[in-house]
Amino acid sequence: MPQRLSYDLHLHTCWSYDAFNTLEGYFQHAQTQGVRCIAITDHLVMDGADQIDEAGRDYPDVRAIPAAEFTVSTPHCRRVDLLCFGLQRDDPGPLSGVLDIYRDFQRATGEARWKGLKALGLDVTEDEYLKLLRSYRPAIVVDIQGVTDCQIDVWLRFLTDRGFISDPDELPPLIAKASEKVNSPPFPDVSRVVPAVKQSGALVALAHPYRYVGDDESMIDAYLDTCQADGMECAHGSVPPEFTRLYRNYCVKHGLFSTSGSDAHDETDLENDFARHLGEEDWLDEFLERVDG
Numbered sequence: 001m002p003q004r005l006s007y008d009l010h011l012h013t014c015w016s017y018d019a020f021n022t023l024e025g026y027f028q029h030a031q032t033q034g035v036r037c038i039a040i041t042d043h044l045v046m047d048g049a050d051q052i053d054e055a056g057r058d059y060p061d062v063r064a065i066p067a068a069e070f071t072v073s074t075p076h077c078r079r080v081d082l083l084c085f086g087l088q089r090d091d092p093g094p095l096s097g098v099l100d101i102y103r104d105f106q107r108a109t110g111e112a113r114w115k116g117l118k119a120l121g122l123d124v125t126e127d128e129y130l131k132l133l134r135s136y137r138p139a140i141v142v143d144i145q146g147v148t149d150c151q152i153d154v155w156l157r158f159l160t161d162r163g164f165i166s167d168p169d170e171l172p173p174l175i176a177k178a179s180e181k182v183n184s185p186p187f188p189d190v191s192r193v194v195p196a197v198k199q200s201g202a203l204v205a206l207a208h209p210y211r212y213v214g215d216d217e218s219m220i221d222a223y224l225d226t227c228q229a230d231g232m233e234c235a236h237g238s239v240p241p242e243f244t245r246l247y248r249n250y251c252v253k254h255g256l257f258s259t260s261g262s263d264a265h266d267e268t269d270l271e272n273d274f275a276r277h278l279g280e281e282d283w284l285d286e287f288l289e290r291v292d293g
Contacts, residue, residue: 015145049089075226087200210236232250241278
């Protein structure tokens with residue numbers, strides 16, 4: 001298991017549709033374990049920003065970077081994850097419009113989930129789907145975000161309990177068939193999202209790059225150029241250790257920052273993986289220098 005470092009720059013809370021952890025839990029763990037900097041990178045939203053501010057006042061030794069993980073479509077891939085750091089949530093400019101786009105996207109995706117199953121002849125209603133979301137998402141989250149996508153394990157239990165599937169392996173083809181009936185919307189285009197992020201003064205990092213580029217330097221160039229990236233997540237659970245050094249060397253060569261984090265979503269991740277990753281301590285100071293620029 002990797003050693004625990006003084007930072008974790010990839011964390012999800014219950015404000016992400018697929019996560020369970022609380023903001024308070026991260027701050028508590030950070031304080032007791034000597035972690036001095038975290039970034040809450042919830043999927044597609046900054047809805048937990050007020051809670052982050054409140055927790056920050058209670059835990060002044062833990063710095064929280066305002067952030068989000070935005071998924072975009074690009075010419076290279078229909079879904080690319082970008083970690084965006086230093087976002088100004090009160091910015092009335094283009095970033096506000098992007099957050100509205102993602103809110104509409106999430107609701108359209110959630111609607112497509114249950115409507116697709118219904119189109120296959122399965123007895124699933126919007127009320128049932130909303131109840132399913134409320135079974136694991138806090139009421140305040142559902143009240144603000146509405147009907148969104150559902151965490152995969154919760155979705156699996158529901159479909160199994162209802163007798164729609166009998167084996168986990170049946171879930172992907174079922175979802176695929178439902179999507180053919182009622183298409184989920186595409187992720188917002190990178191050309192719409194990144195300029196707004198940049199205008200707000202934030203930095204962009206390509207998340208878990210191994211999923212997209214492997215060791216192909218020309219592909220790294222292409223993705224980073226398309227996404228106007230300032231850095232890369234050089235260490236992540238999906239990045240083989242030998243690629244961490246490759247990506248780090250690339251960042252040093254091209255004047256980009258390197259970032260790393262646990263990508264924690266649930267309590268097991270929090271207890272076992274929080275701030276444990278293959279990044280290096282000096283990456284944090286380099287990163288903060290860029291953020292505070």
